[in-house]
Amino acid sequence: MVKVVICGAAGGIGQPLSLLLKQSDLISHLALYDVVNAAGVAADLSHINTKSKVTGHGKESMDEALKNAHTVVIPAGVPRKPGMTRDDLFKINAGIVRDLAEGVVRNCPNAFVLVISNPVNSTVPIVCEVFKKHGIFNPKRVFGISTLDVVRSSRFVSEVNPKIDPATRVTVVGGHSGVTIVPLLSKLPHGFVDSLSKEQLDALTHRIQYGGDEVVKAKDGAGSATLSMAYAGARFTLALLDAVIGGKQGLIESTYVNLDADPQATASFKEKTGLEYFAQDVEFGPEGVSRILPLPTVSAYEQTLLDNAFPELKANISKGVSFITESA
Numbered sequence: 001m002v003k004v005v006i007c008g009a010a011g012g013i014g015q016p017l018s019l020l021l022k023q024s025d026l027i028s029h030l031a032l033y034d035v036v037n038a039a040g041v042a043a044d045l046s047h048i049n050t051k052s053k054v055t056g057h058g059k060e061s062m063d064e065a066l067k068n069a070h071t072v073v074i075p076a077g078v079p080r081k082p083g084m085t086r087d088d089l090f091k092i093n094a095g096i097v098r099d100l101a102e103g104v105v106r107n108c109p110n111a112f113v114l115v116i117s118n119p120v121n122s123t124v125p126i127v128c129e130v131f132k133k134h135g136i137f138n139p140k141r142v143f144g145i146s147t148l149d150v151v152r153s154s155r156f157v158s159e160v161n162p163k164i165d166p167a168t169r170v171t172v173v174g175g176h177s178g179v180t181i182v183p184l185l186s187k188l189p190h191g192f193v194d195s196l197s198k199e200q201l202d203a204l205t206h207r208i209q210y211g212g213d214e215v216v217k218a219k220d221g222a223g224s225a226t227l228s229m230a231y232a233g234a235r236f237t238l239a240l241l242d243a244v245i246g247g248k249q250g251l252i253e254s255t256y257v258n259l260d261a262d263p264q265a266t267a268s269f270k271e272k273t274g275l276e277y278f279a280q281d282v283e284f285g286p287e288g289v290s291r292i293l294p295l296p297t298v299s300a301y302e303q304t305l306l307d308n309a310f311p312e313l314k315a316n317i318s319k320g321v322s323f324i325t326e327s328a
């Protein structure tokens with residue numbers, strides 16, 4: 001049983017994510033940190049009769065919240081409004097994520113860190129660079145949560161072809177924004193891709209890559225995906241905990257990681273693409289990343305998607321890296 005901290009716990013994602021994690025018997029202490037209203041959310045959740053203790057920590061108590069944490073989940077920051085890309089959030093969220101990473105360094109340097117705050121393609125490199133600066137970087141322990149892309153893919157695919165169970169996991173690689181989201185639909189059963197016309201495949205791929213925009217538009221200025229994201233974040237966090245402390249084997253999720261988490265498996269990919277970070281299927285183990293699965297053979301269609309993803313991903317990564325390395 002372990003201490004899990006949610007940073008940004010009073011937000012649109014933070015609240016339902018905290019509720020979902022409150023239901024887990026793997027967690028003994030749920031520490032809720034936010035710059036507003038953490039105490040209220042904590043008091044509310046603390047009445048639920050599951051095993052974990054819940055504490056709330058406001059603006060001045062970041063260190064207290066993070067002290068000796070086992071796992072830190074970060075949905076802190078601002079969400080998108082209509083017309084914004086995830087990269088537009090960089091200006092505000094980069095600093096928030098950097099400061100939280102500094103808090104991890106001071107209080108729980110061995111924690112598993114799960115980043116939800118966008119732009120994930122850049123915020124994960126920010127966390128890793130802060131950790132490198134302080135000599136505590138372990139690439140097996142830092143994750144960008146791109147699970148919502150997988151959840152959406154599974155759902156949308158099952159809507160196109162009802163023979164496919166919505167629980168079927170789709171491998172989604174690349175990153176977590178627009179063209180960097182690359183769903184490998186050719187791996188699906190029942191000849192799924194072959195049953196689609198080029199127009200249908202284009203439409204489905206576009207819907208997966210820009211599914212977040214549907215929610216931003218429907219919420220009309222009130223934010224982006226929160227409930228489906230909380231579901232995805234809880235699924236990811238609990239799978240990781242199941243492997244790390246529950247000892248479960250064979251648990252796999254697509255996630256955006258530093259490729260040094262499994263240097264042997266990724267050496268030739270890194271050399272070919274020049275990418276340091278990539279979302280790929282990862283198997284969890286006691287150390288976090290147990291192995292990064294090899295990139296499956298992709299179709300010509302998917303190769304084009306990958307070719308379009310690489311330059312944007314590279315730019316997003318270097319933006320995150322230089323935010324730390326070029327600051328005083």
Ligand code: NAI
Pocket residue numbers: 007008009010011012013014033034035036075076077078079080089093096115116117118119120145146147148149176223224225226229
């Ligand atoms: P929100 O605005 O509803 O909640 C964010 C919370 O973070 C607020 O309660 C705010 O007080 C708090 N916060 C702000 N600065 C903080 C700081 N320095 N320390 C601690 N807490 C702080 O936003 P929402 O909808 O919950 O989204 C949060 C983030 O998650 C956004 O960056 C959004 O883009 C991202 N997101 C990521 C997804 C993914 O798939 N990885 C999907 C959807 C959203």
